[in-house]
Amino acid sequence: MFEQYVLPYSYDALEPYIDALTVETHYSKHHATYTKTFNELAEKAGFSEKSAEYILANLEEVQDEGLRQALKNNGGGYYNHNLYFEEIAPEKGGEPKGVLGEKINETFGSFQDFKENISALAIGRFGSGWAWLNTDKEGNLSLSSSSNQDNPISMGTGLTPIFTIDVWEHAYYLKYKNLRASYVKEFFNIVDWDKVEEKYKNALA
Numbered sequence: 001m002f003e004q005y006v007l008p009y010s011y012d013a014l015e016p017y018i019d020a021l022t023v024e025t026h027y028s029k030h031h032a033t034y035t036k037t038f039n040e041l042a043e044k045a046g047f048s049e050k051s052a053e054y055i056l057a058n059l060e061e062v063q064d065e066g067l068r069q070a071l072k073n074n075g076g077g078y079y080n081h082n083l084y085f086e087e088i089a090p091e092k093g094g095e096p097k098g099v100l101g102e103k104i105n106e107t108f109g110s111f112q113d114f115k116e117n118i119s120a121l122a123i124g125r126f127g128s129g130w131a132w133l134n135t136d137k138e139g140n141l142s143l144s145s146s147s148n149q150d151n152p153i154s155m156g157t158g159l160t161p162i163f164t165i166d167v168w169e170h171a172y173y174l175k176y177k178n179l180r181a182s183y184v185k186e187f188f189n190i191v192d193w194d195k196v197e198e199k200y201k202n203a204l205a
């Protein structure tokens with residue numbers, strides 16, 4: 001049974017950066033539906049005992065093309081939103097510290113450069129999708145973006161995503177309308193970098 005990440009903050013806690021109605025709709029409608037559908041599909045495919053990561057990395061085991069695509073979409077919708085809601089929290093922002101902060105500086109030059117690069121990927125992603133900060137098993141960081149609910153796991157990169165920006169319109173349209181760049185800029189005010197560092201360390205363990 002795949003569990004939707006339980007929000008430790010209220011729907012209005014991310015104001016003014018993300019409005020309460022957006023968080024409520026995003027979490028209790030979009031994410032909840034992906035979770036429910038993913039559970040049904042995983043059972044149908046005989047994947048109930050597997051992890052979401054395993055399923056997304058091994059979609060080729062599913063013979064039925066329709067079921068395979070639906071698992072990719074809904075499994076991605078489940079997994080991606082768990083990461084998204086977990087990495088944000090009220091009164092966060094700032095810059096990553098510790099080993100993650102050091103690795104970001106080493107890889108991208110500075111936190112500012114990292115932010116500009118991933119923001120450009122998020123803003124430039126045509127249509128619905130995601131921007132990603134990924135690590136390999138050795139701790140090397142890289143950036144990418146994906147469309148729909150695809151992610152670095154279902155795309156077969158072998159990388160582990162540790163931070164993401166949701167750029168589907170449902171993530172920002174009520175407040176920011178067509179101004180995706182403004183949403184991406186403000187999003188950094190609620191990123192919990194300690195949580196992202198925890199994801200980084202777990203991916204290397």
Ligand SMILES: [Fe+2]
Nearest residue numbers: 030166168171
């Ligand atoms: Fe979303």
